[in-house]
Each structure stands twice: as C-alpha cells, then as structure tokens.
Amino acid sequence: MQVSIETTSGLERRLTVGVPAEQIDTEVNKRLQQAAKSVRINGFRKGKVPLKVVKQRFGAGVRQEVLGEVMSRSFYEAVQKESVKPAGQPAIEPKQMEEGKDLEFVATFEVYPEVALADFADLEVTRLQAEVTDADVDKMIEVLQKQQAEWEDTKRKTKKGERVNIDFEGTIDGEAFEGGSAKNQFLVLGSDSMIPGFEKGLIGCKTGEEHVLDLTFPDDYHAEELRGKAVQFKVTVNGTSAQKLPELNDEFFAKYGVEEGGLEKFREEVKANMARELKNAQQSKLKTQVMDALVAKHELDLPKALVQSEIGALRNQMIQRFGGAQNAQLDFASILPDDMFKEQAERRVKLGLVVGELVKANEIKVDADRVRGMVEELASTYQEPEEVIQHYMSNRDLLASVESAVLEDQVVDFLLAKGKVVDQESTYDDVIKPAEKDA
Structure with a gap:
C-alpha cells in the first residue's frame, strides 16, 4: 500500500492511498468462489455453476463491495501509518477503480488540534457560601402550597x-x-x-x-x-x-412522599432537598467559572466535523424537549438553524478537547468511590434507592454518564488546587438562581 499525505489548510489533511490490483482481484475471486458453492442459477445444479458464469452475473456487484471495504480499511491503516488522528469521517473520492489496475483514492479529513495547556496559577474563582434558613424553608413550603392551590x-x-x-x-x-x-x-x-x-x-x-x-x-x-x-x-x-392555599396536613404532606411524622418531618424533608439543591448549585457555579477560564485561556482551531456533530446533538436535544417524536413531519433543520447552536457547540468542543488533554497530561483517573457516591446521591431522591443504585451500576451507558461527570468534577478540583478560591457570603435564593447569561 502506497500512502502520501499533505496539509491543505489548517486542520484539513489530504491522504492519497494506492492499493495493488492483485489485492483487490484476490479478494473478489475468493468471494466469487465462495458464492459459486451456494448460488442457484437456472440450468445448473447447486454448487456446479462455473466460476465464469458467476463472475458474469455477480462480478460487478462483488467488486464494488470489495472496493468499498478495501478503501475503508486502507484509510484507517494509512492514518495509523502516518500517525494522524482523524476528527470525524473522511470524504473519500476514488481516482482509479478500473479492473486490473491499482486502486487509488483520496481521503480528505480533519485532524484533532494540538492543545498547549495554559498556566492556571493565576486562576481565581468565587465560591458562594450560604445555608438553608427557616425563612427559606417557609418560603419553599409556600411555593409548594401554591402548586396545589x-x-x-x-x-x-x-x-x-x-x-x-x-x-x-x-x-x-x-x-x-x-x-x-x-x-x-x-x-x-x-x-x-x-x-x-x-x-x-x-x-x-x-x-x-x-x-x-x-x-x-x-x-x-x-x-x-x-x-x-x-x-x-x-x-x-x-x-x-x-x-x-391547601392546609398543611397529612393529606398535603403525603403528596410529597411524607407519610408520617407530620409538619416536623415534612420540614426536615423540604430542608434536606433544599440543602441538596444548594450544594449542587454551589458546585455548578464554581464549575462554570473554571470552565469559563478554560475557554478563555485556550485558543484552538476547532474541527468543523466535531462542531457540526455537536450542533446536531444540541438540535436533537431541543427537538426531544419539545416533543419532536410527535412532530416528525416538521423540517427542524430550517426551524432550528445551525447558527442557533453554533456558539454553544464550539464551546463544548473546545472544552472537550482541553479537558481531555488535561486528563491525559496529568493522568487523572476516574475515582470509583466518587462514582458510587454520585450514584447514591442520585438514588436518594427515589423511594427505592437501592433499586436505583443497582440499575445504574448494572447499566454501562448510565454508569458511563456518571463517570464522565465525576471526571469533570475531578478536573475542576485539580485546577482549583492550582488557583485561588475566594469565599463570598450569599443567600439560598441568590445561589440557586441561574446566572444572568444562562437565564
């Protein structure tokens, strides 16, 4: 196999690959011989069809199938040989496909950018500190009453x-x-x-x-x-x-999962949920500041293929949120154009590349205890937490999503240890409300 590679512009690469005709012909003949053993053609017994007849009938189709597989396989062998990492699928253009001649094709694709990690010694973030007060609980109970009013x-x-x-x-x-x-x-x-x-x-x-x-x-x-x-x-x-407003009685408490213990137990449950929400909001705002710093400190050329893929994912999320399955006849690409998601998609791709390099450069491994702890915290909001824990731990996709979140948290902790965290007294309401730019 002959391979040559050139840089066309930025992250784009053009790979020219040549495959000997003998390799193609050998694979085509092998498949035709296998087909001859089982193919049924009028006038011939099964397994007795001459190879020449099989080739006349099926040769063109088998050759196209082999060419497609060889180009795909040869592309990935070639990028490994050249030590390049494609970002997204290549555009493959055949140049020479005639029978008896060497196969030649050109693959155009983008590669991942090199990420030069910034210095985080000057990183400074604000950590909002607050507690859930009795007044906060009173206000939340009134909100719950209004929901049932x-x-x-x-x-x-x-x-x-x-x-x-x-x-x-x-x-x-x-x-x-x-x-x-x-x-x-x-x-x-x-x-x-x-x-x-x-x-x-x-x-x-x-x-x-x-x-x-x-x-x-x-x-x-x-x-x-x-x-x-x-x-x-x-x-x-x-x-x-x-x-x-409904009365604060056992009937009302039962609607929120409190079957016994009266008002005192109900207030405990409300306060515990608010404390959990407060903790998550504190961590989320701290994490957002760190991620903003990651974006600001790194300038990268972003592979268009990755950005486009992220745009598609964001669009699909919005379609699902607004009942896309029930409106399949709508042209969502025109209703929700790429520009609507481009900025967010570029941010996600940049963060993914930088966080990935941080993890690799600093050999950060997922903490299994933190994964278990996050699963248990998620499960604690359900009536049968043990069942939820088992469901997460036995489902590879669900567990992978938790591991990804934990790894991001570990990256945040790693960077905070290098920078400076300034504590600022705040209130429950101010901590949990969305930041203005996200509202």
Whole structure:
C-alpha cells in the first residue's frame, strides 16, 4: 500500500492511498468462489455453476463491495501509518477503480488540534457560601402550597398575585393587529406575561368592568413590527379569583412522599432537598467559572466535523424537549438553524478537547468511590434507592454518564488546587438562581 499525505489548510489533511490490483482481484475471486458453492442459477445444479458464469452475473456487484471495504480499511491503516488522528469521517473520492489496475483514492479529513495547556496559577474563582434558613424553608413550603392551590371566585377588587379572566382587543392607530386579541384568557396579575403596564392596569378591577389601557410595546419586543408602537387595549373582565392555599396536613404532606411524622418531618424533608439543591448549585457555579477560564485561556482551531456533530446533538436535544417524536413531519433543520447552536457547540468542543488533554497530561483517573457516591446521591431522591443504585451500576451507558461527570468534577478540583478560591457570603435564593447569561 502506497500512502502520501499533505496539509491543505489548517486542520484539513489530504491522504492519497494506492492499493495493488492483485489485492483487490484476490479478494473478489475468493468471494466469487465462495458464492459459486451456494448460488442457484437456472440450468445448473447447486454448487456446479462455473466460476465464469458467476463472475458474469455477480462480478460487478462483488467488486464494488470489495472496493468499498478495501478503501475503508486502507484509510484507517494509512492514518495509523502516518500517525494522524482523524476528527470525524473522511470524504473519500476514488481516482482509479478500473479492473486490473491499482486502486487509488483520496481521503480528505480533519485532524484533532494540538492543545498547549495554559498556566492556571493565576486562576481565581468565587465560591458562594450560604445555608438553608427557616425563612427559606417557609418560603419553599409556600411555593409548594401554591402548586396545589385552587382558585376561588372573588367579588372584591383584585390584588397582585390574583387571577382574572378577560376578553381583550388591541388596536394600533384604530386598526386591529394579528395576535392582539383573545377571549376567556386567564391572567395572573404580576406574572409579567403581558407587555409592561397591562397587568398593572387591571389591579383593583372587579368582575364585569371594562377598561381601556393605553400602552407602548417595548423596544425589544419579539415581534419586530410592533416594537415601540403605541397600542390601545380594550379589556372586559369576565371574572376574578384568588388562590386558596391547601392546609398543611397529612393529606398535603403525603403528596410529597411524607407519610408520617407530620409538619416536623415534612420540614426536615423540604430542608434536606433544599440543602441538596444548594450544594449542587454551589458546585455548578464554581464549575462554570473554571470552565469559563478554560475557554478563555485556550485558543484552538476547532474541527468543523466535531462542531457540526455537536450542533446536531444540541438540535436533537431541543427537538426531544419539545416533543419532536410527535412532530416528525416538521423540517427542524430550517426551524432550528445551525447558527442557533453554533456558539454553544464550539464551546463544548473546545472544552472537550482541553479537558481531555488535561486528563491525559496529568493522568487523572476516574475515582470509583466518587462514582458510587454520585450514584447514591442520585438514588436518594427515589423511594427505592437501592433499586436505583443497582440499575445504574448494572447499566454501562448510565454508569458511563456518571463517570464522565465525576471526571469533570475531578478536573475542576485539580485546577482549583492550582488557583485561588475566594469565599463570598450569599443567600439560598441568590445561589440557586441561574446566572444572568444562562437565564
């Protein structure tokens, strides 16, 4: 096998491979001889079909099959010989495939970039410190009550947080516009579901009243044609209602898995879940700072094939999240274009390359005890934790995902040991809320 390789641009390589005709012909003849033993052709007994006849009937197809397999196998033998690591699948272009002549093909592909690891001695991150207070637990229990609350009709004037049922019609310069009207729509006052001023204008209203709201669409409104436009909404209030919170009793506690122990046990469970959520949020924000530093400290040429693959994965995640299986007829590639995911995909690919080099250069191995601990923590939120643990430990794919997460955590710990961590007092609410750039 003859091999030559050249750099065309950046990470792209062009590999030219030549395979002797004898190697191709030998494999084709071998397969035709095997076929002759079992093929059935009218006029001949099974196993007695002359090789010449078999070749006339099946030779072209068998040769194409062999050529495809030889090109694939020869490509991977060639890249090993040249000590290059392809990133993604190659584009293979045959140059010479005539029978009796040496096979020649060209494979174009990208290689992984070399990663020169940065110095992390100047790394500085902020670790938010907080505890779950009784007031935090009270607030969370109120949230849980509101999730189970019922709406009761009211006769009095509405307050913020209460609900109205309305008909409304919006006009701009006296003309109705698309999406500007609705009937029997429920709206919680203070939910910020409508444009600024709409909900505020309905606080203090009563059932049966009509209101005219003169407002302005925000300059950053999602519909470009409405941005900054003055609008008038005529609103009819069909009904008003307020939330009736459920009592904190055994029936309520049972809905959240607390069968005995009353309010005291329920508060313990709520606080334990909040503490777990707080810990995860603290670690997540610390990890995000480290990963941001990894991205900022490394400049890499990224293989287009890897970025494109990541774009596809991100798109599929979003499709699944919004019920893609039920909307298979939709053209998601046009609805969710590549540009929508490109920045995030490039970040993921860069992080993967840098983290991989860190692991390799520093011989970081997955800590089996930490893997077990993470599985146990995941399982602790289920009613039968032991069953969940066994399920994870016996499922290679699930366990691999946990190992990957643990390895990332170990990389973060490794880098934090080299840098500086500054503790900052905070609150439960501030720690668990998403960072602004991710919100």
